[in-house]
Amino acid sequence: MLDPQAYRDAMSEIASPVHLIATDGPAGIAGMTVTALASISDHPPTLLVCVNRNSPSAARFLENAVFSVNSLGAEDQQLADIFAGRTNEHFAQKFSHGSWRKGLTGSPLLENALASFDCRLIDVKDVGTHHILIGRVETVARRDQGPSLLYHRRGYHRSMD
Template sequence: MDTSTYEGDLSRQQFRDGMSRLGAAVNVITSDGPAGKLGFTASAVCSVSDTPPTLLLCMNRSSLQNVPLKQNGVFCVNSLSGHQQHLADTFAGVGALSIPERFEKAEWTTLATGAPILRNAVVSFDCRIKEVSEVGTHSIIIASVLAVGLCSSAAHGLIYFGRRYHALSEAPAVALK
């Protein structure tokens, strides 16, 4: 057990255990540009604002893809469906595939930025990086959303909760306009 503590005697392990109970969508983050094509699995993605459309991505600073992502200046958040769990593992590094080999496991296209967009993702957010803050072990990346790709089929999402993947059993209700 990790005994390092933070304010109020909260240990690193207690914090991690608490965060494991905060379910989140599973995403494959992709990018292409001057630093080359890259991709990784992330659940730390959330909306910041709809005016202008902005989202936030957190990425471990020790990741070999951290600096190249920032150099590319663009990325896509591809939210996975329940039947795409294998891509979550692949882009998390399970199987030790190279970046080109990871991309061979699915079909891709592009939208506004040229970042790879996963065909049949539940939703894809094509983004341009606006600012980056370094906080603790992670880079907090604020990005403008330039385009959104929605899956035309009734895809069910994939979430990470309790340190495991869970396929959602039903698609969310779509609000009427």
């Protein structure tokens, strides 16, 4: 098997936009920073995110069966650190940072995101250490201006405008 560290090092060469995913419902509120996002199709609008099964937030995403994806602008590096657990805040504490409103599904949506996608969970696949959450997108919102926050070689960067 390829050495996982060699795999991670090669992956660190790929610049990725940074997103916050968020959920709320019977299992409680939760949010985390992710780069593992992909669009699956536009008809019907469907996307996927990969969530580590060991994350304390993971169960809430599965049980609530709704989630949002909020793509961060370059100015929101601090939010990325908070939602990655780097400031030791958890669950509702994280949402005291940033301006949030409730979406159609009940998931929190970040007001200042470059783009937000409000999703219903339609399927989950378990692969290795991660859940792949597949979401049907019910509504979108977009800001239409400003550079994107990127993660590249283990640091934050801004995209060109």
